[in-house]
Amino acid sequence: METTLKTSKKRTGPVLFSNYQQADGIKKAIELGRENILLELKNSGLKGRGGAGFSTATKWMLSAAANAEKKFIVCNADEGEPGTFKDRVLLLEYPELVFDGMVIAGFTIGAKTGIVYLRGEYEYMLPSLEGFLNNMKEENLLGKNILEKEGFDFDINIRLGSGAYVCGEETALIESLEGYRGEPRNRPPFPVNTGYLGYPTIVNNVETLASIPHIIYKGGEWFKKNGTDKSKGSKLFSVSGDCRKPGVYELQWGTKINELLDIVEAKNCKAVQVGGASGVCLPKSQFNRSLAYEDAVTGGSIIIFDESRNMLKILKNFMEFFVEESCGQCTPCRVGNTKLLEGVENIEKGEYTFSYINKLKELGKTMQAASKCGLGQSSPNSFISILDNFKEEIFYSNRKGIKNVKA
Amino acid sequence: MLVVEKNNLSYEIERMIKEYGNDRQSLLQILQAIQKKYKHISDFAQQEIARLMNIHPVEVYSVISFYSFLSTEPKGRNIVRLCKTIACDMAGKDAVEIAVKRELGISFGETTNDQRISLEYTNCLGMCNEGPAMLINEKVYTHLDPEMAVNILNEIK
Numbered sequence A: 001m002e003t004t005l006k007t008s009k010k011r012t013g014p015v016l017f018s019n020y021q022q023a024d025g026i027k028k029a030i031e032l033g034r035e036n037i038l039l040e041l042k043n044s045g046l047k048g049r050g051g052a053g054f055s056t057a058t059k060w061m062l063s064a065a066a067n068a069e070k071k072f073i074v075c076n077a078d079e080g081e082p083g084t085f086k087d088r089v090l091l092l093e094y095p096e097l098v099f100d101g102m103v104i105a106g107f108t109i110g111a112k113t114g115i116v117y118l119r120g121e122y123e124y125m126l127p128s129l130e131g132f133l134n135n136m137k138e139e140n141l142l143g144k145n146i147l148e149k150e151g152f153d154f155d156i157n158i159r160l161g162s163g164a165y166v167c168g169e170e171t172a173l174i175e176s177l178e179g180y181r182g183e184p185r186n187r188p189p190f191p192v193n194t195g196y197l198g199y200p201t202i203v204n205n206v207e208t209l210a211s212i213p214h215i216i217y218k219g220g221e222w223f224k225k226n227g228t229d230k231s232k233g234s235k236l237f238s239v240s241g242d243c244r245k246p247g248v249y250e251l252q253w254g255t256k257i258n259e260l261l262d263i264v265e266a267k268n269c270k271a272v273q274v275g276g277a278s279g280v281c282l283p284k285s286q287f288n289r290s291l292a293y294e295d296a297v298t299g300g301s302i303i304i305f306d307e308s309r310n311m312l313k314i315l316k317n318f319m320e321f322f323v324e325e326s327c328g329q330c331t332p333c334r335v336g337n338t339k340l341l342e343g344v345e346n347i348e349k350g351e352y353t354f355s356y357i358n359k360l361k362e363l364g365k366t367m368q369a370a371s372k373c374g375l376g377q378s379s380p381n382s383f384i385s386i387l388d389n390f391k392e393e394i395f396y397s398n399r400k401g402i403k404n405v406k407a
Numbered sequence B: 001m002l003v004v005e006k007n008n009l010s011y012e013i014e015r016m017i018k019e020y021g022n023d024r025q026s027l028l029q030i031l032q033a034i035q036k037k038y039k040h041i042s043d044f045a046q047q048e049i050a051r052l053m054n055i056h057p058v059e060v061y062s063v064i065s066f067y068s069f070l071s072t073e074p075k076g077r078n079i080v081r082l083c084k085t086i087a088c089d090m091a092g093k094d095a096v097e098i099a100v101k102r103e104l105g106i107s108f109g110e111t112t113n114d115q116r117i118s119l120e121y122t123n124c125l126g127m128c129n130e131g132p133a134m135l136i137n138e139k140v141y142t143h144l145d146p147e148m149a150v151n152i153l154n155e156i157k
Helices: A024-032 A034-044 A056-065 A086-093 A095-109 A120-138 A170-177 A206-218 A220-224 A257-263 A311-325 A331-349 A354-370 A374-378 A380-389 A391-396 B003-020 B024-038 B043-053 B057-066 B086-090 B093-104 B146-155
Strands: A072-077 A113-118 A155-160 A201-205 A234-241 A247-252 A269-274 A280-283 A301-306 B078-083 B117-122 B134-136 B139-141
Touching (some): A024 A095, A024 A206, A034 A056, A034 A206, A034 A220, A056 A201, A072 A095, A072 A170, A072 A206, A086 A120, A086 A206, A086 A234, A095 A120, A095 A155, A095 A206, A113 A120, A113 A170, A120 A155, A120 B139, A155 B024, A170 A201, A170 B024, A201 A206, A247 A257, A257 A269, A269 A311, A280 A380, A301 B086, A311 A331, A311 A380, A311 B086, A331 A380, A354 A374, A380 A391, B003 B024, B024 B043, B024 B057, B043 B057, B078 B093, B086 B093, B093 B117
Parallel strands (some): B078 B117
Antiparallel strands (some): A269 A280, A269 A301, B078 B134, B134 B139
16 A cells, blocks of 8 residues: 555654654744854754764754855755654654754844655655645744844755665765765765865764754753763654564663664564664673663664574665665775675585685774765675674584584 | 647756756755656666756766665656565565566566556655555555555546
8 A cells, every 4th residue: 555654643753753842942942042052052962863872962063163155054855774663653753853053043143944854665755745835934943034134045846866776875965966976975075064065064964953943942950851971862763574563663772672662662682783784783681781872872773683584585685785885986995895895695505615614704894994874885785794693503514515513 | 749748848957947946946846846747767868967057967867776765767647655674574565576576477667567666666755653554656555464565556537
């Protein structure tokens, strides 16, 4: 069936899914003024929710300080990490949070234009999002002199991607917006100084922007009460795989993997992939680790595997993904991922030696160090963690051409 | 291509460039629009876009070749993209894949003889909690089983 795009079920959660009335954040932002918004944001300790975890306040301050005739706010809605779908839920069910967040960002750094880079796969959202933006224009939440504040002009337009995972990387996203191949740039210079068309640009994840109106309206102190010392606030987790209740959950940072498995009613769980294909795969012995920037970090993707799953097949699926999605610009990523996939296929056939496997792991570490962007830096994570954490299953069991080492 | 068709295409490209602007940052939007309307971006279209935007045709081709939703070869009237990423794979993508191939008599990467459907794989659609999932043009279908998927495909024109 064609998917019904909205659920009538009201979600609840400590921060993002708590009560919020559209425009409250914008009104409060005007009241506070630029400096105080930045202070409030700094006090909240908000970090980027896309996975990298850079301080949002720092990003905003750098672009606020930049001197330029134009500035841009870009909302990164190129959600492509396998197992991630929180942005879909936010955009469909809580667009007011995302757009209010962009308006506040525009007000704070003095940008007049906001761009939502929506992945091509989400084109079906376009009518509802554009309808929502039109309503905001009618209510004077977008356009000229927003809420009668002299000189507060801001507009949002939506641009579509065309099916490229790497465009979720902020500089690749900017290249794509400028009409080029979505190949990541060298950094520095960072987009906060030299971004879209060379102007200072903030690129924030959908979830980061959606947190902003709450923080501004309810205060950094309120936000900070959630989470842990090093990871403030809450996080949306997109849970999929072998469990009875997959879906999007808003939980405190610091939630243990075990606790999450209970919430989603996962049984006979063997492994949890934290952070999607570019994240790490954790075995049962590590389920007491907590989900936080200081421990097991994730942009939100949690994929659960039960006892019946073949870990090597899962790894092959991940490596095929990276071989396809590598932009091919830098050698470590382009060639490295192909070699790692080849390695997985050789293990499958039983054609390997342990020194070959060790060479591949070393290659993985080289890719982590030498790749130009996050794709190649993180793609070996699942390769290394699956081969290390599930070596009994992969190497010691009876496979074609291999002697049974362990019963 | 007939001269009349060529003229129509040029006219259409001119109209799109008027709508989106002839700055470089409009290129991707123009390509997306052409792809949507003509199901591919032909050599002739690439040259026309390049001429009107004052860039080299190779620049246009390089952008098309980068994005998986753009193509230089003609596609069917409907593009079906089945998600093959891990969550959909675990939810039963293989069974859907086999049923669809058998029903249409083509493999993934091919187009039916009547130009009705092109079958393609795609990476994660962001429907991981509702797999297996597929896109038909821009619409998304979830919780598929083999029979349901085939019925949906048989209904599209």
